[in-house]
Amino acid sequence: MRLTYTSDVWWKNAVVYCLDVETFKDGNGDGVGDFRGLTQQIDYLAGLGVTCLWLMPFFPTPNKDDGYDITDFYSIDPRLGTLGDFVEFMRTAHDRGLRVIADLVVNHTSDQHPWFKESRSSKNSPLRDWYVWSDKPEPDDPSKVVFPDKEDSLWEWDNRSKQYYLHSFYKHQPDLNVANPEVRDEITRVLGFWMELGLSGFRVDAVPFLIENVDPKLPDPHEFLQDMRAFMTRRKGGSILLGEVNVPYPELVKYFGDGLGDQVTMCFDFISMQKAWLSLARQDAGPLADALRERPKPPKDGQWAMFLRNHDELTLDKLTDEERQEVFDAFGPEKDMQIFGRGLRRRLPTMLGGDLRHVKMAYSLLFSLPGTPVIFYGEEIGMGENLAEEGRLAVRVPMQWTPDGGFSQADPVREMPEGSFAPDRVNVADQKRDTASLLRWFQLLIERYRECPELAWGTYTVLDAGHHAVFAHRCDADGASVVVVHNLCDTAVDAELKLPGLEGHQLTDLLVDGTLDVSDDATVKLPLGPHGCRWLRASPPQIAPEDAGVMSQ
Numbered sequence: 001m002r003l004t005y006t007s008d009v010w011w012k013n014a015v016v017y018c019l020d021v022e023t024f025k026d027g028n029g030d031g032v033g034d035f036r037g038l039t040q041q042i043d044y045l046a047g048l049g050v051t052c053l054w055l056m057p058f059f060p061t062p063n064k065d066d067g068y069d070i071t072d073f074y075s076i077d078p079r080l081g082t083l084g085d086f087v088e089f090m091r092t093a094h095d096r097g098l099r100v101i102a103d104l105v106v107n108h109t110s111d112q113h114p115w116f117k118e119s120r121s122s123k124n125s126p127l128r129d130w131y132v133w134s135d136k137p138e139p140d141d142p143s144k145v146v147f148p149d150k151e152d153s154l155w156e157w158d159n160r161s162k163q164y165y166l167h168s169f170y171k172h173q174p175d176l177n178v179a180n181p182e183v184r185d186e187i188t189r190v191l192g193f194w195m196e197l198g199l200s201g202f203r204v205d206a207v208p209f210l211i212e213n214v215d216p217k218l219p220d221p222h223e224f225l226q227d228m229r230a231f232m233t234r235r236k237g238g239s240i241l242l243g244e245v246n247v248p249y250p251e252l253v254k255y256f257g258d259g260l261g262d263q264v265t266m267c268f269d270f271i272s273m274q275k276a277w278l279s280l281a282r283q284d285a286g287p288l289a290d291a292l293r294e295r296p297k298p299p300k301d302g303q304w305a306m307f308l309r310n311h312d313e314l315t316l317d318k319l320t321d322e323e324r325q326e327v328f329d330a331f332g333p334e335k336d337m338q339i340f341g342r343g344l345r346r347r348l349p350t351m352l353g354g355d356l357r358h359v360k361m362a363y364s365l366l367f368s369l370p371g372t373p374v375i376f377y378g379e380e381i382g383m384g385e386n387l388a389e390e391g392r393l394a395v396r397v398p399m400q401w402t403p404d405g406g407f408s409q410a411d412p413v414r415e416m417p418e419g420s421f422a423p424d425r426v427n428v429a430d431q432k433r434d435t436a437s438l439l440r441w442f443q444l445l446i447e448r449y450r451e452c453p454e455l456a457w458g459t460y461t462v463l464d465a466g467h468h469a470v471f472a473h474r475c476d477a478d479g480a481s482v483v484v485v486h487n488l489c490d491t492a493v494d495a496e497l498k499l500p501g502l503e504g505h506q507l508t509d510l511l512v513d514g515t516l517d518v519s520d521d522a523t524v525k526l527p528l529g530p531h532g533c534r535w536l537r538a539s540p541p542q543i544a545p546e547d548a549g550v551m552s553q
């Protein structure tokens, strides 16, 4: 594939790294991460090979939902720095070839936002209609409450102005009313502001809530997403929207803008993420294979964003009750590990019992799945969670840089884990020196992923590997093919693949070493160790293996 093309549509095989400025690196010694600290770590991120940073909310906030409750969309949380620090950070990131996107949280504001204070001041407030008000707490459906540990209704009574207001999330997060053109205009200004400061796009929080929970119902709620995307493209071609859209596939394609692809550029693939966990729990490739076979094709230039963990709970809401229980039993059996009745507040390595071979296989799988991988800070060194922290904050612990923590000289904003996932056991400094470390494995996976654009761009086919524990797929683009095989179980197995069209080809291992021959009847047999994984590039017999490798070798 031509690099001039894949780099133009940069998001389609980007490697996205999500971080929270607050917990990444403290630059001024007050215990809270900040832009100055983050800026000093840009070379680390560039060295890891990621291509795009996704910053969790960094705006002024009362911090009742870790910054997802904003009081000013045009400024920086003073604990994290100033606009000046932000611009210095952006410049340095760009200097090292990194793009930056940020969370766009406009489904709601904090109840401390001046807009809401004004709106609730009276029924006649000029900003009354910026939020969703009603005389009756209806329609209400307690099953739609997102945080059932704290809320039991979508409406809250406002004693001052004698009406109820809608809140899809916590009651301190009143929903903005995007049916109001003034609100839509203001959101557009917010986009424009941060794009002027260099952002390449936004991770859009809670997209279905944003366009559906409005008053009056918009005749075509998706028009708003179209307008946002069109505005961004006018201002800066190649800027993207990465949508948090956790709905079933048939509904999801609408958020891409169906075949037109004029709405959200990329959607997180919550479905295959959940099925991947079910597959890991069962040591059976079936659920993941079925999901990927069913998954609709995104429109041209659209892409799926792939992930295994993020900053929220590992939501298993799209599994059946029995399936969810299987994942709970395997990876989070204790009540304290579970949250909202639907998820786990754990990081991946602890769920896999700290078994490095298993963890490496899981991430090899993630980077090879068709789409754009998104990782959460600390995944690259195998950080664990701290269940002593409240709710979802358990997974948002400070980044572990050195054996003594290295995040801050003061007491950190949140406690790091103890025991086998404490910083003296899991940290960047040690793993940089250890060629067998997870960090080095991530670097290799990222390098190979970038060298194999077929994985993200190609037509993929999920293969039958002759063993239920083996997940195998091939990706073909522009006459080139990459074949990837993962053994989900902890015993050695033999896989056998049929690779039509690759008769007599040689398969060169891109991760370790060696070659395999595809027989004249298009069959290849490959032994896989416990949790073994192989990425193989096919080349016609007339090309010597050393030339057949990755494009830039």
Ligand code: GLC
Binding pocket: 065, 068, 069, 105, 169, 205, 206, 244, 311, 312
């Ligand atoms: C999204 C975010 C989550 C936040 C919620 C409300 O789901 O991922 O962290 O609490 O929106 O903004």
